[in-house]
Amino acid sequence: MTGNAAVVLRKPDDVLRLIDSGRIRPKNPVLVKIVALGSIFVDGWDLSSFGLGTVQITSEFNLTNSGISLHSLPFISTVILIGAMVGGLFGGYLTDRVGRTKMLMITLFLLVGATVLSATAPNPELFCLWRFLMGVGVGLDVPVALAFVAEYSAISNKGRNVTMAQVMSTSAAAVAFFAIIPFHFMGIGDQLWRWSIGLGAVPALIVLVLRFIYTAESPMWAAKYEGLDKAAEILRKNYGLEVTVEEDGGRAAQQKERFRPGSLLALFRSPYTARTVLVSILVVCQAAQYYAISLYTPKIFDELFPGDIIVVLVLSGAVNVIGAIGALGCVAGTQRLGLRRLGLIGFSITAGCLAIISGAFHLLAASISVILIALFSAAHNFGAGYVGTAMGTLSYPTAIRGIGGGYTQAITRVGGIIGAFAFPVLLDAQGMRFTIGAIVLAPLVAIAALLLIRWDPVGKDVEEHGDEDTTAPTTVGADRAPTNSN
Template sequence: MKQELVIRSAKDVSDFVDEQAGGRSTFLIVMVALGGVFVDAYDFTSLGIGVPALTKTFGLSPIEVGSVTAMMAIGAFIGAIWGGKATDKVGRYKMFLVDLILLVVAALGAALSVNLPMLLVFRFLLGLGVGLDFPVALSFIAEFVNRRKRGAGVNLWQLMWYVAASCTGLIAIPFYFAGFGDDLWRVAVGFGALPALIILILRFKYVKESAPWAAQNLGLAEAARILEATYKIRTRVVQDAAQRVPPLREQAAFGEIFTSRFIKRTILVSVICATQSLEYFAIGFNLPSISQALFGKEFINAIVGAIAFNAFGIVGAVLGVAVTKRMGARRMAIAGYVLVLLSLLALFRLHDALPIEYTGLLVGLMILGHAFGPGAQGMTMAALSYPTRIRGVGTGWGQGMVRVGSITGFYFFPLLVAAVGFYNMIGILMLAPALGLVAALLIKWEPVGATIEESDAQHRTEDAVLEGNM
């Protein structure tokens, strides 16, 4: 006989999800949700391989190259800020489909661009789709995975990122040897439409709306229907509690994440997201060119070197998922920042004295520390630090801060390298992880395992009582 769940409130829905053991189907749905992150990472890193060919195709100056790379980050910033609020308003499922449709169209448009203005427009749209996807994907996972595995489930996004970044090189290699030459960047960028289309179909077929979000916004009856379809159980909604529109429903606002109850965690999320993005996009996006500088100017060295460095990221991400519950996001961020700082310091001070293989190892360790620590934990904290009703807003804000860092890394760091040299840029870059480390040490907020929904309900009840007594 099927289990029957009696639903009297939105809390019953969240409690049921929190207590589910999960299984193969849960993992597969999480992977489909994270499929957008795969597309995001692929789209962001694919152009890094083709920058020399792209520069030759359109005759770009360094500032124009920076504009092409930064344009996607600008679109992602706007998409994240707007998309976070939109996903709280219209739901996770609709946004899941909209952002991937945009990614398919934009990837093909960018690959077929005939001039710089056309490329900039489609790169902006590509970024818009990327920015929309992150808040909805991580919000959905935070509301779909049980409390015990939630932190690790959200942290899987970093593993997906580095797998995608590695796939960029693997996909480019056969086309390189096939003689695509100056058109390699078109192949690399346009190929991103294929995984986006596949993920779009899988989401449409297998993913349903977030039950906790539905309980708060669509009514308990709709949340019950979602639970029945997802977990194959029977539900019974108590009639006097069934409401199509819950009385506490309200539009999510960015202002709430800056109130006294949330401000410390919002500051921590903001600093970690921005600083980790700065350190990654100053180094990670330039892994192909760094590989050429270390191992030789042949283009194949750019591809193979980037794949090798991204393998360090995969190792760091896997380790991070394994210890999330035990260490917590904040301590993982601290440990990662320390490794990043030590690696950058060694690169800055010892690069002239080190053999090439040790220099490459230091770059790899920097990527490993980043993937284990702040690279993953900034967005994981954003997804886990806020209750369902404003989770999209909080996650969108975190992703917006990521894009502030990436815009700076994309646009200004290449100019900084041109002005002072790569290793002096490394010395300046150390300020980013140092700032993040100080913030993580001072603000002692740990979202992994926190009872966010219960705390939110209690505070809202107390606020209502105070207002009633005034």
């Protein structure tokens, strides 16, 4: 159903079924993804910039590699994650409460301001404050961005479209590493980290302008919370449909159809308990390995190629390009293989890479270590990196999707805090080999969880079948709507 086809809306579920069926698509589906997921690009840029700057930041602020204080690199590394955890908990509720569009705008203002202030911070105290606020912005934004994309997508494409976030994040990291190389040749020197972080404000501003011009509310959310008339208005504007509202039983009946935002406890009630447990384990494990390895990739390369910043930048950028290719594989394989299989493949390869690097770190040639780290990045982005996050968005219906996404982001940061804090502490105390070996536990736990809890939301209509057994084996693609490019 495209163009000016006419539809009749009688209840909120009509809107959900219409979009989920794939019979309609927005006028600019690519723009919808770019506008919503642009903040994921900003987040990826910031994380890579901080990873690049850890050596210079440590030197400028005279940081230690242990302890919990404003002068500790492990603590400063986790401040943004603590902020994101706080933002995720509140962001999920606010996403369901005030709507997708308002949150998309508010969070970008916060991200732009915090990015600039972080880059110009004169001392570690202010740097920590701005990094915390940056984290709050990320935590607020990611749940709404993923919910927004999911609610503009048909069931046949929800998984594929949501996992595009991983492509955005990894591509941003690659761009950030390569973009900063000219500034090194300009003689920036020890201030390179400030330029790297500060340049992140440029894509943030671009996304902010695009959101201001093009963003419209999710029709699914509008149908639930603002009524059919508002949902019909959005469908007319963004989908080019002729829409007629014929309410069953008048306005009072429509009010009864609306849902109040759900509570966090709803995620742990039947039928969502097993889904939430699986999501929690997956995101903690993937974040632990990501923030330990990917965040500190420049630091690892600096140990392999000491004193050669250009080699570190080029290799870090190249590894993230390979990671982006892996993320594209995730997007391409989501609907075909499902998130569960992607996770099993990705975590298995990352576990193997980490085990080899740890077991023979001092025996491997530097080039072999680089190849293994690149393979780790590809596998992480192919199957480990966004499987849990995507499940956290796709496993819940519209009424609690924001809460689910917010919880997922908050618990993700727990794993991130473990990885970001533990890596420099263990590295300083035990060395690189032991540190990487300890991280192998993360993918192994994730694999065990995927084998025990056989849930996969790809191809599932969670709006209509939310009471199904979450532990039952999943047939990917069952009851799938016709495919389109939405």
